[in-house]
Amino acid sequence: MRGFSWGKRSVRAGLGILLMCTVGLSGCTQGTSSTESVHQAATSLPKDELVLAVGTEPEGGFDPTTGWGQYGSPLFQSTLLKRDAKLQLVNDLATEHSVSEDGLTWTVTLRDDVKFSDGEPLTAEDVRFTFETAAKSGSVIDLTNMADVEAPDTTTVVFTLKSPQSTFISLLTTLGIVPEHAYGPDYAEHPVGSGPYKLVQWDKGQQAIVEANEQYYGKKSTFHKLTFLYLDEDAAFAAAQAGTVDIAAIPAAFSKQQVSGMKLESVKTVDNRGIMFPMQPAGAKSGDGLPAGNDVTSDISIRKAVNVAINRTALVEGVLEGRGRPAYSVSDDLPWSNPDSVFADANPDEAKQILADGGWVDTDGDGIVEKNGTKAEFNLLYFAGDLTRQSLALAAADMVAQAGIKVNVEGKSREETKKLAYTNAVLFGWGSHDPLETYNLYSSTHKGEGYYNTGLYSNPAVDHWMQQALQATTEEEALPFWQKAEWDGSTGFSYQGDAPWAWLVNIDHLYLVKNGLNIGEQQIHPHGHGWPVTSNLEEWSWDAESK
Amino acid sequence: MEDRMGWVRFVGFKMLRLLSLLAGVSVVSFILMQFSPVDPVEAYIGGDMIRVSAEQRSLIEDRWGLNDSPVERLLTWGQALVQGDLGTSMIYRQPVADIIQERFMNSVALMAVAWALSGLIGFGLGVVAGMKRDSRLDRLICWYCYTLASTPVFWIALLLLMVFGVWLGWLPIGLGVPAGMAADQVTWGDRAMHMILPALTLSLTGVAAIALHTRQKLVDVLDSDYILFARARGERGVQLFRRHGFRHVVLPALTLQFASFSELFGGAVLAEQVFSYPGLGQATVQAGLRGDVPLLLGLVLCSAIFVFTGNMLADILYRIIDPRMKEEAIG
Numbered sequence: 001m002r003g004f005s006w007g008k009r010s011v012r013a014g015l016g017i018l019l020m021c022t023v024g025l026s027g028c029t030q031g032t033s034s035t036e037s038v039h040q041a042a043t044s045l046p047k048d049e050l051v052l053a054v055g056t057e058p059e060g061g062f063d064p065t066t067g068w069g070q071y072g073s074p075l076f077q078s079t080l081l082k083r084d085a086k087l088q089l090v091n092d093l094a095t096e097h098s099v100s101e102d103g104l105t106w107t108v109t110l111r112d113d114v115k116f117s118d119g120e121p122l123t124a125e126d127v128r129f130t131f132e133t134a135a136k137s138g139s140v141i142d143l144t145n146m147a148d149v150e151a152p153d154t155t156t157v158v159f160t161l162k163s164p165q166s167t168f169i170s171l172l173t174t175l176g177i178v179p180e181h182a183y184g185p186d187y188a189e190h191p192v193g194s195g196p197y198k199l200v201q202w203d204k205g206q207q208a209i210v211e212a213n214e215q216y217y218g219k220k221s222t223f224h225k226l227t228f229l230y231l232d233e234d235a236a237f238a239a240a241q242a243g244t245v246d247i248a249a250i251p252a253a254f255s256k257q258q259v260s261g262m263k264l265e266s267v268k269t270v271d272n273r274g275i276m277f278p279m280q281p282a283g284a285k286s287g288d289g290l291p292a293g294n295d296v297t298s299d300i301s302i303r304k305a306v307n308v309a310i311n312r313t314a315l316v317e318g319v320l321e322g323r324g325r326p327a328y329s330v331s332d333d334l335p336w337s338n339p340d341s342v343f344a345d346a347n348p349d350e351a352k353q354i355l356a357d358g359g360w361v362d363t364d365g366d367g368i369v370e371k372n373g374t375k376a377e378f379n380l381l382y383f384a385g386d387l388t389r390q391s392l393a394l395a396a397a398d399m400v401a402q403a404g405i406k407v408n409v410e411g412k413s414r415e416e417t418k419k420l421a422y423t424n425a426v427l428f429g430w431g432s433h434d435p436l437e438t439y440n441l442y443s444s445t446h447k448g449e450g451y452y453n454t455g456l457y458s459n460p461a462v463d464h465w466m467q468q469a470l471q472a473t474t475e476e477e478a479l480p481f482w483q484k485a486e487w488d489g490s491t492g493f494s495y496q497g498d499a500p501w502a503w504l505v506n507i508d509h510l511y512l513v514k515n516g517l518n519i520g521e522q523q524i525h526p527h528g529h530g531w532p533v534t535s536n537l538e539e540w541s542w543d544a545e546s547k
Numbered sequence: 548m549e550d551r552m553g554w555v556r557f558v559g560f561k562m563l564r565l566l567s568l569l570a571g572v573s574v575v576s577f578i579l580m581q582f583s584p585v586d587p588v589e590a591y592i593g594g595d596m597i598r599v600s601a602e603q604r605s606l607i608e609d610r611w612g613l614n615d616s617p618v619e620r621l622l623t624w625g626q627a628l629v630q631g632d633l634g635t636s637m638i639y640r641q642p643v644a645d646i647i648q649e650r651f652m653n654s655v656a657l658m659a660v661a662w663a664l665s666g667l668i669g670f671g672l673g674v675v676a677g678m679k680r681d682s683r684l685d686r687l688i689c690w691y692c693y694t695l696a697s698t699p700v701f702w703i704a705l706l707l708l709m710v711f712g713v714w715l716g717w718l719p720i721g722l723g724v725p726a727g728m729a730a731d732q733v734t735w736g737d738r739a740m741h742m743i744l745p746a747l748t749l750s751l752t753g754v755a756a757i758a759l760h761t762r763q764k765l766v767d768v769l770d771s772d773y774i775l776f777a778r779a780r781g782e783r784g785v786q787l788f789r790r791h792g793f794r795h796v797v798l799p800a801l802t803l804q805f806a807s808f809s810e811l812f813g814g815a816v817l818a819e820q821v822f823s824y825p826g827l828g829q830a831t832v833q834a835g836l837r838g839d840v841p842l843l844l845g846l847v848l849c850s851a852i853f854v855f856t857g858n859m860l861a862d863i864l865y866r867i868i869d870p871r872m873k874e875e876a877i878g
Contacts, residue, residue: 138610205825227727415584
């Protein structure tokens, strides 16, 4: 097992290094006839076709009921609702939706003019079938809170929940509807749906070729045919250099390289990284009975001092090459985030003051403060092999050292981290279009459950606000409650409140895009790379002059 | 008649060994997977972990049968296997046999071309180097082989990718077929073009061992008394080699060449990874990284059979080429 992961990593590392060398060298070869001719060959393709290398292959195929389309759009299927560039909810298959007073009954009305790509109409029965199939699939789609789904007539669907959950809306925006009449064991390989595109060919391990769905009811894209290549980030970069692709997702390490004929697009994200602190004193227990808690990080002055001492802008500049922005919460700039959670950082003096006020003083003159004989020293773990996380952890440790806190940075495997996460600070990354993530991270219901709330954070006021948010009948109604859970003026899970996390940065997603190709207004992307970039394909176009 | 009995016993014995090998290999792999730190559910959920509740997690475990004891799981798997069912891959949600078949068809062509090329070129280089011992040509060939032997496969792959894929733009940078082309329009020529770089990578690295061994063997042969005698009669060059050298050096070369099936398989994993070539390698990496037990066991069986076949072919060829082998005890 280790062997395999090692092999893959060294392949990646090697490829990375080589690509860097190459680009250095290819400065001399640019403009030679051979490179030119390659680029010309690529640009002379018909303009209504695109070749993309933006995401990894969905191994399980294109079946929404087992997880396809959870990020970005399912492309071949349509969803009941979707989110626009501002992440506002808009109707897709639905014409309206409502939630009962107690939050348990959700009623969705459908358009009656939608056809699947095989010409059959899409009805409420298909929606019922989709949700029931997904619930039974034993996949990443979590419908455990759905008690029942009914289709009383052809355009009405009624969901019954076990407990109120305003975030149920996320399932309506991500789960693509599959046709009951054309669903079978090989559906994942031969999807039929009502989305803007239909799958023409899937060469496993290599590419998917899709064409516009003639039956599609929505705004049609200018691109008739798309080819998605499944390449590693490094291979995608090589493909961009060779002029084979129109858009390629690349890691930040390659962002300084010029690729002729292409421009670099940075997309804003909530793909964040932050430090999780154990919130209980040592001696606590996680849900699985593992030791939990830490005597140093359970002290609020330590957590606040760390937060204030860190220079987030410097992290963005130094570690991310400027491709990102400072992070102050798990959901920066998303509708349910509280803008008040932003604070002035990069201030080691203020951090020292916070520590002094909390009773942490350096009595033995070694540069590290202590309190009641305990040194302000703790471990910060990151997933070994992730260079960005390593650099962030090391840089952050240097910054807080100036305030008198000693942080020992250690790389651990995911498996080790899982066991040690309850007693040590850990550099994690999150970021989702679903506020349920916020709930899972901060709610005391989930403390010590796997990766949920590994710090065992618990604040009755926060729990109360989040419960209110879940019980809200609409997303708009829930938003203020989410914001209050973060900071309600007296308490919350933001820095101003209990500071259970020190959020560091949001990492931009980078794409090399052919000159002249316009990829529209992008949503704030969630954690993870790739498919979200295609969620607004209908807005993509070639600039007039490049046609 | 006696000869035929010898063959039957030979093949029967080999089959018995294969069966016990497969049983052993699957049990050991299964135990290793049990001790592996990778949690398959975790690996499957990946980035979604914060959206998947504990309740849903146990649904996934149920579906995959992870709640049964390891012994029970191994027995269930073994029973199904006897009936010809390799099980269902967790991550691909497809029968393992289908995945392996599909992937194998891609890999086997690649490996066959690479294998044949490296065998022929390696043997040729070894013979030339041996015949021209201590000449400049010999030193050049040796230097080339040592360099290659100490170079990782993926690094060669990267070099070729950079030079022929990116700088010169002569060959595609990856994949097994042209991007965006409908399956019925893909020609054999296209497939061949896409196979050149990975096959070249594999054969370049495969050349070293066989060339060096052949050279050494030839050097030993050329030092022998009967060569001295042959030389005394005026034989030299190609004639000398054909009459007195060839049979001596071809046997070790064949052994090596067939024994290299395992390296070929390992090399293909890396080369396919670099060139995004859709063969067994890609599937193996995925299965390993994500703890997909049924798929990995299937791949292990497949590779064991593959390597075993290579060794058996070598044994069979021995018996055909060298009559003395038939006299010896079997085994």
